[in-house]
Amino acid sequence: MQVMIAGGGIAGMACAIALQRQGADVVVHESTEPADAQQGLFLSLASNGLNALQDLGLPELVDRLDAIPTPWKTFHTSDGRQLARVPMGLAEGPEPVTVMRADLCRALTEAAQSEGVMIQRGSKVTGYRTVENGVAVRLEDGTDTNASLLVGADGIHSRIRQAMPGNAAQPAYSGLVNFGGVVPGTSLDTTKGDMRMVWGHEAFFGYTVRPGGEAWWFANIAVPERHLHDGLWRGTAQNIRARLVDAFSKDDPVLRRLVEATAELKAYPIHDLAHVPCWHDGRVVLVGDAAHATSPSSGQGAALALEDAGCLAAFVESEDDLDTALQRFVSHRRPRAERIVEEGRKRGRYKAPRSALQRWVRDLVVPVMLKRFVTHESMEWIYGYRVSHGL
Secondary structure: OEEEEEOOOHHHHHHHHHHHHOOOEEEEEEOOOHHHOOOOOEEEEOHHHHHHHHHOOOOOOHHHOOOEEOOEEEEEOOOOOEEEEEEOOOOOOOOOEEEEHHHHHHHHHHHHHHOOOEEEEOOOEEEEEEEOOEEEEEEOOOOEEEEOEEEEOOOOOOHHHHHOOOOOOOOEEEEEEEEEEEEOOOOOOOOOOEEEEEEOOOEEEEEEEOOOOOEEEEEEEEOOHHHOOOHHHHOOHHHHHHHHHHHOOOOOHHHHHHHHOOOOOOEEEEEEOOOOOOOEEOOEEEOOHHHHOOOHHHOOHHHHHHHHHHHHHHHHHHOOOHHHHHHHHHHHHHHHHHHHHHHHHHHHHOOOOOOHHHHHHHHHHHHHHHHHHOOOOOOHHHHOOOOOOOO
16 A cells, blocks of 8 residues: 655654554655654643553553653632642543653654655645546646545644645634743752643743753743734844833742743744545545644643554555545544534633633632542543544
8 A cells, every 4th residue: 555644743753653563664755854743842742641541552652752740730810829729630640741742753763764755845735636546646746646545634724634625724823822932941840740831910830850950841921913913923033032121020039930941933824624524535544633633731732643644554454445444533523623623712711811701710710610620530522532442
């Protein structure tokens, strides 16, 4: 079976590994070079993401990364008072970690290459057309290449999704812009397995500190869509830093110190993709953010991509008919993915209240909800998932 994958991020490389191991001849087309292939700084891998790596036959991959164990989230008021502590994984199972996105992509790429996957960089898939027993894939240089299966793993702005019939779905702006950085050698105490979350007066801040004082942090600020193209997120690092320092001027001084000590700062508007009408068209299927981009607030973007890869390969292996395999894959994955996207949206709404009254209600009500409803047991539907479910 000839498989072509559009996109060499987490979803694309994971699919390449899984399908190549089944005997497929896999080629990945990725338009960017490794250094700039992935936007964003770091991400969480909860229990289900780590289980997905194990199901892909890559249980040791995280051991090769510079990972920070983060099995818990602690939520704090703007002055540092702890409100709640909730799990990021299962009571028993692999310990959740936080890793650099680029490191995870690099490790998956190396694993794919070791399996014999061919990776074509600087090559972009722009469309396709159905042919007998397969698909003709159109590349940006104008050439067509035939394949048995085309996997659209080309992200939230997927060209493959746009080429599918009936897919008018467009990414939705969440109302939040994401910032982040790494600060080596702070004098802060280690957060000891916690990702510390702070509800500030104007914005939301999260950070973790490893032994030795290195801190990884992110911030979410509410920005009206009409202002997305002004200086807040397109400005220089100096301008962004000044805006962030101002946003956290009424909060725990630790937050401002981390921002001020960060050399490079970039901003990323947060979008998601709640419902894509068509995931599957003949011998073409979408995976990862191309099908179900979720806000970082869910902590599940990478995990869902890894789950997709394992499930797609499992259905392809279990069915003699490829069309049936793709239909079963979509039927199985869609409900879970869309539910998690909605969960991410829900969490994002609490991050940047627009008034003092909203902040007061949030600080009063949300901690009670977290303690009561975010437990190892209640989050089993997210963290307890395995690729074998539903097969």
